[in-house]
Amino acid sequence: MTVTETDDLVIADSGIEGDVGTGAEIFNIVANARFAPDEVKNRLSLTAFKLRLTGRAFSWSAGPNSADMPFGFVELMAGKREAAMCARTADISGAGPYPDLEIRRVRTPEELADYARILAADWNPPAVTVVEFYDRVTPSALAEDCPAHYLLGYHHGEPVSAGEIFLHAEVAGIYNISTLPASRRRGFGGAMALAAVDRARAAGYDTVAIRASADDEPVYRGLGFRSGGWYTEYPVPIVPLEDRGHTTREQLISIGFEHVHVENERYDGPQAGVADISGVPHYFVRLNSLFEDGDQFSVWPIDDESFALEQEGWRLYVKAWDAGDRKPARLVELDALLEVRRTTPPAMARTMFAQWRFDERDARHDDRGPTYMMRWR
Structure with a gap:
């Protein structure tokens, strides 16, 4: 999971796979676009192009800073529209006791799983990506210092509603107010929102914010929130890998593939090398775990000395291969010297997935490396 922030854009990528409508797009978000007028079409086009090719659907949130952006230029159609609402905590009454709903903070993995299940029920069928996300973030979500406080509402002992309060930057954001379909229209959503405000107030926050659909906007207005404008979400669907048609190095680089310097082992694809x-x-060393969208590798940075020796060895290997000669003595020496370095992952090694694609070069390899590139996640 990554957050990329530039001078004119923020992209939150959860790593959750799935197309629009599966729930993946609520965790993969593009926001706060502030493109310069003379760059807007180029930045919009390049960003949307790269996002579509990740295999993960995104939701581009257009607020006041980007309301006039020409999304039609890149064939992005407006989706959900929500009111941006805020209030002073002093202006909203406390939740008080609610006779049919006990609201408490999520504290255990089991409670977080119930929270995820309630949110997932907003999709039909329920969104498995929502459950996957909260399962992945369980340790962080349950940490005492987590800025997100997840709330569950219990009706006669059964979890039926959920909500989140996120404490950051002197504003408490309220998110994911949700109730199971069979328990709706009982005031549980409003009670959950007021409970979230109570928690913000207790934490010393003077301002709360929430985004509301057109149906919910009057409800929150009745609680004391005021609308300050609208957000429009533009879903960014994926493009299946088999339909992408990119083969040149320049095209592959544009969708996230990177250079492979050295191939130390290959069998049905890259096994080990430097990339x-x-x-x-x-x-990188392949872990021999096969997945539909890539292979699993152990990876770790290579030091400058080893990198120089690996490049020297690669050039000697290519020259001998092309000439049909045996390994020169120097290459045998380098292989022995580098054997442990290239096959024994250190403690700080990471596990990553990679796809690999051939580029336009006809040969099996040249001095620059093998004729394929790899994309990592």
Whole structure:
């Protein structure tokens, strides 16, 4: 899971796979676009192009800073529209006791799973991606210092409603007010919102904010929130890998593939070698776990000395292969010297997935490396 923030854009990528409508898009978010007028079409086009090719659907949130952006230029259609609402905690009455709903903070993995199940029920069928997300973040979500406080509402001992209060930047954001279909229209959503405000007030926050659908906007207005404008979400659907048609190095780079410097072992695809990950050379060793969308590798940064020796060895290997010669003595020496370095992952090694694709070069390899590139996540 990553958050990328530039001078004119924020992209939150949860790593959750899935197309629009599966729930993945609520965790993969593009926001706060502030493109310069003379760059807006180019930045919009390039960003949407790259997002579509990740295999993960995104939701582009257009608020006041980007309300006039020409999304039609990149064939993005407006989706959900929500009111941006806020209030002073002093202006909203306390939740008080609610006879049919006991609201308490999520404290255990089992309670967080119930929270996820309630949110997932907003989709038909229920969104498995929502359950997957909260399962992945359980340790962080349950940490005492987590800025997100997850709330569950219990009706006669059964969890039926959920909500979140996120404490950050002197504003408490209220999110994911949700109730199971069979328990709706009983005032549980309003009670959950007021409970969230109570928690913000107790934490010393003077301002709360919430985004509300057109149906919910009058409800929150009745609680004391005031509307300050609208957000429109533009779903960014994925493009299946088999339909992407990119083969040149330039095209592959544009969708996130990176250079492979050295191939030390190959069998039905890359097994071991040296490749760039976010522009930095790393050793990689395949873990022999096969997945539909890529292979699993152990990766770790390569030091400058080893990198220089690996490049020297690669050039000697290519020259001998092309000439049909045996390994030169120097290459045998380098293989022995580098054997442990290239096959023994250190304690700080990471596990990552990679797809690999051939580029336009006809040969099996050249001095620059093998004729394929790899995309990591």
